[in-house]
Amino acid sequence: MLRVVLAEDAxxxxxxxxxxxxxxxxxxxxxxxxxxxxxxxxDEHRPDIVVTDVRMPPGFRDEGLRAALELRARHERxxxxxxxxxxxxxxxxxxxxxxxxxEGGLGYVLKDRVGEVSEFLDTLRRVADGQTVIDxxxxxxxxxxQTAARPLNRxxxxxxxxxxxxxxxxxxxxxxxxxxxxxxSVVKHSSNIFMKLDLDPAEGNRRVLAVLAHLRGGAG
Amino acid sequence: xxxxDGADPTAGLAAEPDGxxxxxxxxxxxxxxxxxxxRRPADFLFSAWPLRCWLNxxxxxxxxxxxxxxxxxxxxxxxxxxxxxxxxxxxxCLPLLGIPVARVERRRLRLVQPLRPADPHTPAPEEGLRRxxxxxxxxxxxxxxxxxxxxxxxxxxxxxxxxxxLLAFSCVLAATPVVVWALAPETVMIVPGQAVPDPLSAVxxxxxxxxxxxxxxxxxxxxxxxxxxxxxxLLAPRKDxxxxxxxxxxxxxxxxxxxxxAERRRIERDLHxxxxxxxxxxxxxxxxxxxxxxxxxxxxxxxxxxxxxxARRALDQxxxxxxxxxxxxxxxxxxxxxxxxxxxRSPIPVEAAIDLPRRLPPLVEATAYFTVTEALANAAKHSxxxxxxxxxxxxxxxxxxxxxxxxxxxxxxxxxxxxSGLADRLAILRxxxxxxxxxxxxxxxxxxxxxxx
Numbered sequence: 001m002l003r004v005v006l007a008e009d010a011x012x013x014x015x016x017x018x019x020x021x022x023x024x025x026x027x028x029x030x031x032x033x034x035x036x037x038x039x040x041x042x043d044e045h046r047p048d049i050v051v052t053d054v055r056m057p058p059g060f061r062d063e064g065l066r067a068a069l070e071l072r073a074r075h076e077r078x079x080x081x082x083x084x085x086x087x088x089x090x091x092x093x094x095x096x097x098x099x100x101x102x103e104g105g106l107g108y109v110l111k112d113r114v115g116e117v118s119e120f121l122d123t124l125r126r127v128a129d130g131q132t133v134i135d136x137x138x139x140x141x142x143x144x145x146q147t148a149a150r151p152l153n154r155x156x157x158x159x160x161x162x163x164x165x166x167x168x169x170x171x172x173x174x175x176x177x178x179x180x181x182x183x184x185s186v187v188k189h190s191s192n193i194f195m196k197l198d199l200d201p202a203e204g205n206r207r208v209l210a211v212l213a214h215l216r217g218g219a220g
Numbered sequence: 221x222x223x224x225d226g227a228d229p230t231a232g233l234a235a236e237p238d239g240x241x242x243x244x245x246x247x248x249x250x251x252x253x254x255x256x257x258x259r260r261p262a263d264f265l266f267s268a269w270p271l272r273c274w275l276n277x278x279x280x281x282x283x284x285x286x287x288x289x290x291x292x293x294x295x296x297x298x299x300x301x302x303x304x305x306x307x308x309x310x311x312x313c314l315p316l317l318g319i320p321v322a323r324v325e326r327r328r329l330r331l332v333q334p335l336r337p338a339d340p341h342t343p344a345p346e347e348g349l350r351r352x353x354x355x356x357x358x359x360x361x362x363x364x365x366x367x368x369x370x371x372x373x374x375x376x377x378x379x380x381x382x383x384x385x386l387l388a389f390s391c392v393l394a395a396t397p398v399v400v401w402a403l404a405p406e407t408v409m410i411v412p413g414q415a416v417p418d419p420l421s422a423v424x425x426x427x428x429x430x431x432x433x434x435x436x437x438x439x440x441x442x443x444x445x446x447x448x449x450x451x452x453x454l455l456a457p458r459k460d461x462x463x464x465x466x467x468x469x470x471x472x473x474x475x476x477x478x479x480x481x482a483e484r485r486r487i488e489r490d491l492h493x494x495x496x497x498x499x500x501x502x503x504x505x506x507x508x509x510x511x512x513x514x515x516x517x518x519x520x521x522x523x524x525x526x527x528x529x530x531a532r533r534a535l536d537q538x539x540x541x542x543x544x545x546x547x548x549x550x551x552x553x554x555x556x557x558x559x560x561x562x563x564x565r566s567p568i569p570v571e572a573a574i575d576l577p578r579r580l581p582p583l584v585e586a587t588a589y590f591t592v593t594e595a596l597a598n599a600a601k602h603s604x605x606x607x608x609x610x611x612x613x614x615x616x617x618x619x620x621x622x623x624x625x626x627x628x629x630x631x632x633x634x635x636x637x638x639x640s641g642l643a644d645r646l647a648i649l650r651x652x653x654x655x656x657x658x659x660x661x662x663x664x665x666x667x668x669x670x671x672x673x
Contacts, residue, residue, distance in 0.1 A: 010493065010497045012498065012501040013496050013497055013500055013501055013504070015501075015503070015506065016500075016501045016504035019504075019508065020504060020507070020508055023508065043457055055548070055552070056490075060489070061551065061552045062550075062552055062553075074546075085492065085496065085500075085548070086539055086548060086549070087561075111500050112500065112503060112535060113532070114500070114503070114504050114507065115500075115503030115504055115506060115507040115528050115532065116507060117507040117508055117510070117511045117526075118511065120507075141564050
């Protein structure tokens with residue numbers, strides 16, 4: 001059971017999300033409609049995870065995202081799952097670039113994913129466990145953006161596939177299951193990737209951020 | 221290079237300050253010298269202004285003297301030769317002398333007034349000396365300029381020489397002690413019959429001289445104010461009823477564009493808050509239903525899953541629609557981010573390097589964004605390019621976008637509605653679109669938009 005603070009300004013979606021979370025055994029300790037209330041709720045309830053919308057009042061720009069970044073600076077290891085109405089790599093970049101630390105899970109997924117309830121709950125759990133989960137659509141766009149850039153061209157299509165799944169926060173075992181290959185070959189692929197991208201493979205969960213940092217570096 | 225220029229109907233009036241409407245004739249801008257005169261005397265006298273005004277008057281006086289001489293010569297020659305007939309021609313063309321004089325004066329006065337009046341003349345017909353002359357003679361500006369030339373040659377030259385003479389005399393007076401000491405004690409006479417005995421007793425004259433310098437500085441400044449004012453009244457374009465209508469039309473067009481833009485943003489917000497939310501909520505409910513049914517009635521769960529997929533597709537379509545109206549990322553993150561997003565969706569690889577120090581006015585952002593999307597769509601449809609480069613910079617409050625592809629070229633702005641529509645949208649912002657697309661490529665679009673609020 002996860003204790004969740006939920007921030008979403010649209011009443012309809014707030015109710016929907018609350019229902020989904022409550023029905024699946026989690027507990028929404030506070031459901032708020034703007035960024036300030038979110039900060040206060042987190043300070044009061046100390047939840048296991050924060051789920052927040054990007055756009056919220058009063059400016060309807062990226063208040064939720066900024067509140068999430070601020071909360072992560074204030075509360076160490078606070079997992080945050082950001083929901084976005086549309087694919088914006090700018091948001092993902094902002095979120096992941098916010099702090100270099102990888103303590104506490106971080107997630108950025110599209111709101112549409114919530115409809116795939118079991119996958120959404122899976123994402124929620126993984127973020128709460130401290131993993132980083134980026135929406136496949138965002139990863140796809142980030143990778144597509146990179147096809148013209150230098151270092152990723154060195155990767156084989158299979159390696160790129162593995163990198164994509166890695167960026168979504170899957171571990172070697174799940175990647176192996178998804179691609180129907182042995183875990184040993186995934187390990188081989190990932191060490192190839194790290195080698196080709198000049199990354200240190202010893203850094204565990206940090207690898208996702210490293211990969212994304214690398215993608216961003218190539219993009220800029 | 222073919223050119224689709226968002227012709228600026230107010231170009232001839234560009235130097236006019238805003239907020240000058242409602243008055244007849246010209247709006248004289250804030251005169252810089254007048255402002256300097258408002259300072260404390262010490263601040264004014266030790267600034268560069270007195271020097272500038274003296275130089276201005278001296279220059280004007282010399283120019284005016286030359287002009288006077290030219291007038292005298294031309295009139296005499298004209299009268300003398302009038303018997304032959306050529307003289308009449310000279311006399312007849314004399315009024316046109318004001319035109320070059322005015323051109324010089326508009327430039328010369330920049331010494332004391334940073335903003336110079338625009339040229340009031342309308343373009344003359346291309347061919348036929350007679351028609352060109354007639355055009356000039358019927359313009360009121362020509363006669364106003366002639367009046368200014370006459371004023372310059374007589375009044376400003378006379379007054380200017382007076383001030384300069386006062387300055388020269390004052391300088392000499394101020395230097396009396398030095399002259400007495402260095403040259404000839406007991407011989408210099410300032411008051412006739414009374415020689416100055418020694419440098420010390422020349423000091424009062426020196427003080428008088430300094431006062432004279434100050435006086436001439438103020439006189440020069442006030443005369444310059446008068447001259448700048450006269451120049452603006454006589455040499456700047458008038459707001460004729462015709463011009464005023466063009467300005468009003470331009471402004472109302474900009475207001476309309478602003479209103480349209482606001483409306484687009486409102487529609488985007490409404491769709492975001494309304495239909496989009498409803499659809500997302502629907503997918504959530506269907507997702508929950510699917511989860512609940514999965515165990516007991518798998519067939520029903522499959523149907524619900526299909527329904528969810530359909531809702532999802534409707535959501536995607538709605539999102540594409542919103543993107544075409546006013547993309548959210550543009551509102552949230554500005555032009556660079558929005559162009560980066562649209563570049564990602566382009567079938568041709570795009571390298572975008574847009575480096576802007578700040579957010580631009582909403583209408584500029586939207587127009588620039590849609591120019592880029594249109595350019596990318598055109599390139600994808602017609603160019604056969606393999607890569608596209610987009611650069612954006614803000615220099616002197618002017619946004620410049622360069623969109624270059626390596627395709628086959630031959631884009632004609634006159635042919636399609638896309639490019640000329642863009643030029644129209646840019647023209648509202650006083651921007652312009654330059655298209656260079658030789659057959660064989662490459663195609664380059666250059667977009668320039670001023671961003672001053």
